[in-house]
């Protein structure tokens with residue numbers, strides 16, 4: 001595998017037909033090739049898919065289908081009211097003491113269920129030219145203890161850019177923690193390179209890395225090595241998943257995921273019920289079934305391996321637990 005992560009992004013699959021060919025699957029599987037939300041999958045992620053299986057749980061996360069064109073009531077372009085939470089372009093705050101930075105619109109993979117599929121990244125990302133005003137906003141509010149780098153995927157930024165961001169945040173006395181929400185350790189493990197590790201390790205701030213894995217098949221030895229490197233950097237590692245129909249909607253799959261994460265020293269954090277973004281309704285697990293899965297998980301696992309099943313309800317002061 002090519003060690004340079006940028007060239008791996010450049011060489012990612014950008015046409016579903018190429019991926020299906022790679023998996024020895026018929027191109028008839030896709031009902032839709034030109035989707036408004038483009039297709040993108042790294043080869044590193046695709047190698048963990050089971051060849052010839054049209055129901056592979058990793059494939060189903062990325063394969064566009066005609067179902068994306070179905071509209072459904074209650075599903076829309078801004079499902080969690082991100083735009084109402086804007087403090088300045090690219091800086092969102094919904095909850096006390098923490099604010100979220102849309103650091104880039106780019107990702108190394110396009111998850112079809114993504115809640116920010118239609119996010120207006122052009123106007124709402126903290127490009128370099130907007131960064132000073134973002135910083136001013138964070139500096140001016142000494143209740144902000146934690147800054148969450150989100151996107152898109154913040155680890156699509158270069159190490160140089162991340163270093164500047166870290167240094168600027170380090171210099172703000174009331175900022176104590178930086179949290180990175182990223183799928184890169186899963187979809188492009190080589191992104192977790194030495195310079196990134198050095199940067200995290202040297203930061204005087206506490207660094208939390210929240211990875212995003214939905215299925216145990218995503219976790220192979222390359223992911224485990226990336227996690228190992230993050231542990232060397234003394235980051236705290238958490239995982240968030242999205243509960244997805246036909247992909248991880250069973251106690252056994254989610255139990256296996258939690259155990260595998262724990263073996264890698266990653267603690268399950270959230271299990272998100274699907275946010276209602278346009279074109280994602282086919283991923284939804286009905287509420288009663290979600291609760292049933294959560295109950296079974298609680299019975300099957302020690303408490304520390306049970307992710308919190310939550311829903312994001314616009315206007316609430318935290319994610320909302322589902323019981």
Ligand SMILES: *Cc1c(COP(=O)(O)O)cnc(C)c1O
Pocket residue numbers: 085092093094095098099100148318319
């Ligand atoms: C989800 C989210 C957070 C993180 O919430 P935690 O419960 O702290 O993980 C923070 N800010 C925004 C805007 C969010 O959407």
Ligand code: SF4
Pocket residue numbers: 106107108109110111113114115116117151152153183212
């Ligand atoms: S990596 Fe995250 S932000 Fe990017 S497409 Fe997937 S869910 Fe959306």
